[in-house]
Each structure stands twice: as structure tokens, then as C-alpha cells.
Amino acid sequence: MPELPEVETIRLGLEKYIVGKKIVGVEVRLKKILQGETLKIVGAKFKKIRRFGKALSLDLDNEYSIAVHVKMTGQLIAKVPEVQKVPKVSKALVGELPNKFTHVIFRLDKGVLYYNDVRQFGWLKIIQTAKIKDQNFLKNLGPEPFVGQTSSGQAFLTLEKFREIIRNKSVSIKVLLMDQKRIAGVGNIYANEALFLAGIHPTRKAMMLSSHEARKLYQAIIKVLKLGLKYGGASENTFVNALGEKGEYQNYFSVYGQANKPCKNCGNIVKRIILGGRGTFYCETCQY
DNA sequence: TGATATGTTATCTT
DNA sequence: CAAGATAACATATC
Numbered sequence: 001m002p003e004l005p006e007v008e009t010i011r012l013g014l015e016k017y018i019v020g021k022k023i024v025g026v027e028v029r030l031k032k033i034l035q036g037e038t039l040k041i042v043g044a045k046f047k048k049i050r051r052f053g054k055a056l057s058l059d060l061d062n063e064y065s066i067a068v069h070v071k072m073t074g075q076l077i078a079k080v081p082e083v084q085k086v087p088k089v090s091k092a093l094v095g096e097l098p099n100k101f102t103h104v105i106f107r108l109d110k111g112v113l114y115y116n117d118v119r120q121f122g123w124l125k126i127i128q129t130a131k132i133k134d135q136n137f138l139k140n141l142g143p144e145p146f147v148g149q150t151s152s153g154q155a156f157l158t159l160e161k162f163r164e165i166i167r168n169k170s171v172s173i174k175v176l177l178m179d180q181k182r183i184a185g186v187g188n189i190y191a192n193e194a195l196f197l198a199g200i201h202p203t204r205k206a207m208m209l210s211s212h213e214a215r216k217l218y219q220a221i222i223k224v225l226k227l228g229l230k231y232g233g234a235s236e237n238t239f240v241n242a243l244g245e246k247g248e249y250q251n252y253f254s255v256y257g258q259a260n261k262p263c264k265n266c267g268n269i270v271k272r273i274i275l276g277g278r279g280t281f282y283c284e285t286c287q288y
Numbered sequence: 289t290g291a292t293a294t295g296t297t298a299t300c301t302t
Numbered sequence: 303c304a305a306g307a308t309a310a311c312a313t314a315t316c
Binding site for chain 3: 073120238
């Protein structure tokens with residue numbers, strides 16, 4: 001769920017609302033979620049928020065960073081004095097803060113930053129900013145599609161690189177799209193949507209795509225990611241932005257989650273299979 | 289009650 | 303080594 005557009009949505013919110021604010025205290029309610037010494041960051045100010053694929057780095061002004069991966073159900077929510085009324089806050093997804101899913105609380109000089117996580121798969125790591133690139137979650141990250149934001153210095157996925165990545169790979173194209181080591185940022189929702197848009201069947205072997213199909217799919221990936229970002233991400237499950245508001249992209253899915261419903265293009269029934277251990281949705285008529 | 293949900297990593301089989 | 307399947311993590315929701 002939180003894939004590139006959702007994490008970028010969080011990043012934009014944090015950039016706007018917590019950069020410049022000082023950490024005055026840290027409360028860790030669930031120890032396994034946070035690694036590192038909280039003492040290192042007390043007194044430091046947020047300087048910059050970077051994104052690497054689906055991960056974030058909250059850089060402080062004292063050479064330390066808080067690296068964050070929200071995995072499936074993590075939420076980073078800021079309560080700041082300049083946002084008095086938040087009209088679209090999702091009560092169902094957030095409710096009172098802190099709540100029973102709030103595992104880490106950063107108290108700021110002006111406001112609070114909460115980390116919530118229903119499934120507890122996400123993590124936060126306090127590390128030296130200079131050592132970010134040595135982290136496993138970054139070392140093996142592939143180039144990421146360009147969706148109009150540059151914040152991390154990550155390599156971008158060009159059409160030439162994409163052709164190189166799919167060349168000679170007999171893995172299915174959908175599994176390849178979701179492989180973070182090959183392409184960073186694309187998860188199950190956007191892989192399904194991009195393949196539908198490009199008219200390519202998810203089980204096709206990557207190496208069997210024609211030159212034309214490779215270009216079409218490359219363009220489709222960028223298009224759906226940009227669309228997701230435009231709608232503030234997809235709140236299919238627990239995703240909310242840095243203010244606790246839902247995204248809207250789930251209202252525009254073509255195939256994801258549409259099993260047994262008519263294809264928006266041709267009216268045929270959308271199929272569901274499992275690929276890479278994940279629900280895979282496609283139209284037999286429109287994708288081949 | 290049981291199926292389903294996703295990101296990542298580990299493990300096992302082919 | 304490549305690829306594919308499956309499970310594990312933890313829990314809510316339908």
C-alpha cells in the first residue's frame with residue numbers, strides 16, 4: 001500500500017510541517033519498532049526529509065537521521081500548531097492520538113510527531129546521516145521512476161535502463177516490477193495498474209516484451225505513479241498523509257481490487273490470480 | 289470461522 | 303545461480 005506515491009505524499013507533508021522544528025523528547029512505547037539511541041536526536045532540529053524508494057530519511061541538523069520504513073500499515077502523523085483545523089482527517093484510520101497503535105512519539109518544540117503501526121512491521125532507525133547509504137535497505141535499491149520529485153540523489157529509471165533490466169529476465173513482468181532491487185518504489189497496486197494501462201498480461205516473461213511494449217510499460221509506470229501522487233496516494237487500507245488525511249487514488253483503480261467486476265475498458269470480468277505471493281488483477285481481453 | 293490484505297526477507301524446491 | 307512458491311511477521315476487517 002504505501003508505495004512510491006504514498007511515501008512521497010508523506011514526505012511532502014513532513015517537509016512542510018516538521019522541518020525547522022526541534023525534538024525535545026522521544027517516547028518509545030514499543031521497543032522493537034525503533035533501533036538506535038534516542039539520546040542522539042534530542043535537541044536536534046529537522047533539516048530535510050528525503051525519500052529512497054519506499055523509505056524515508058528524516059535528516060536532523062546534528063549529523064543524525066531517523067530512517068523510516070512504514071511497510072504496510074505504518075503512519076507518520078504530525079500535529080502542529082499552524083494546522084488548527086484538519087477538515088479531512090480520517091477518524092476511522094487515525095482517531096485519537098496517541099492511540100493503542102502509537103508506538104513512538106516525538107515531542108517537538110511546536111507540536112508532536114506520532115508513529116503508528118497496526119501490524120508492527122515498520123521500523124525506525126536512528127543512524128548517522130553519513131551512514132545512510134550503507135544501510136541494507138538502501139544498498140540494494142534499484143533506480144526509481146521519476147515522478148517529479150527529487151530528494152535523495154537516487155538514480156532514476158530511464159527507458160534505456162528499463163530495457164536493460166527486463167532484458168534476458170525470464171521472471172514474470174509483474175514480479176519484476178515489484179522487485180525493489182531492480183526498480184524502487186513500485187508495489188502491488190501500481191504494478192497491477194501499470195500493466196493494465198500498458199495492456200500487458202502480468203504473467204508474461206519480462207524478456208518476451210517487445211521494444212514497443214517495453215516503452216509503453218515504462219510510460220505507464222510513470223503515469224500511474226504520477227496519478228497516485230496527484231490524488232495524494234491510495235488509502236486502500238491504513239494509509240494517511242502527514243496530517244492524518246486519506247488519499248483518493250483508490251477511487252480511480254482500473255483493476256486493483258476489482259476481481260469479478262467488469263473491466264472499465266471492455267466490460268469483461270476482471271480476473272484475480274496470485275503472483276509473487278500477491279493478489280494480481282487483470283483483464284483477459286485488454287491485457288495479453 | 290476463515291479468507292484476505294500488503295512490504296520485505298528468509299527458506300525451500302525445482 | 304535463476305526462478306517460483308510459500309511462509310513469517312501481527313492484526314483488522316469482511
